[in-house]
Amino acid sequence: MKNKLRCLIVDDEPLAANVLEKYILRLDHLTLVGKSQNAVEAFNILNAQAIDLMFLDIKMPQITGLEFLRSLRRPPAVIFTTAYRDFALEGFEMSAVDYLLKPISFERFLKAISKIVDSSSGQSANESASDSLNTLDREYIFVREDKRMKKVLLTDILFIESIKDYVKIITKSGPVMTYLKMNYLEEQLPDQLFLRAHKSYIINIQAIQAYGATDIEIEGTVIPIGRHYKQAVHRRLDELML
Structure with missing residues (x-):
């Protein structure tokens, strides 16, 4: 694709964030532009530069990933990452691209990415996510x-x-x-x-x-x-x- 998808990792668990970073670096059409351990840091990054795709942990200190996403007026495409199954339905209710349960395998990571990226389409994650919402593929x-x-x-x-x-x-x-x-x-x-x-x-x-x-x-x-x-x-x- 012409432009790489600019990714942000928001996770207070360093080991989990490092796994996602390694996965992102293995794909030519993704680039990591930031990592943050809480919503405040993530908010500052989102305001400072364009982000196409955010990997967002749900259980974080002070404010949860779900609360953080609700606070954003124009959020990027989001893939939730968490160790808790209980939030899956609420995550999809908020139009998340996918919901990855930790520990995350590379195969499962690829499947999530494939939902928002077609390497031959040249679409950004935001365009892909928008197209998805504007079709009846979502039933x-x-x-x-x-x-x-x-x-x-x-x-x-x-x-x-x-x-x-x-x-x-x-x-x-x-x-x-x-x-x-x-x-x-x-x-x-x-x-x-x-x-x-x-x-x-x-x-x-x-x-x-x-x-x-x-x-x-x-x-x-x-x-x-x-x-x-x-x-x-x-x-x-x-x-x-x-």
Whole structure:
């Protein structure tokens, strides 16, 4: 590929970080530009230079890898590295490229890298990750409900309603209530299937049964079209009718 992927390792375990460094150095299309033992150091590196791919440990002092990733407005592609299986579902919920359990074999490392890099495509990790989110290759999301992670198929979602700090995901099999910000969830859903119709609603375009100037009907529920979303919503719906 034309440009090497610029990698950052964030891990407070020196031995684990050294293993990742050795793996990175073995691949021609990767280059290591930084190592940090905590989120503060990593934040400074991210602000100082461009990073395409971050290998992020979850259990770290002061702030966890998950908390750190949530704090970033425009994070690079992320591969979580940890000795704990318990965080896997939450990691994938945050759109991580992969989740590697320590000790990490080189074979497993290669498999993770292959998810974001095609050596003949010339794509950066950010481009690859973005393309992945904007296709239906991602068929589901995991959300937390009642202290458990629940798998929700994207095609089963009818619409999503924001209720203060929670969202109610209305699916074909019933509602799922979870603590999530609407804007964050909107970023995780593929644009060709979902549409923000109102500050409190995201709809599945394929589930629309009828619509008018001010509202959309899905499974008997009338969903208002927000004033600030009206132009974009009708432009999108008109395109679908062509």
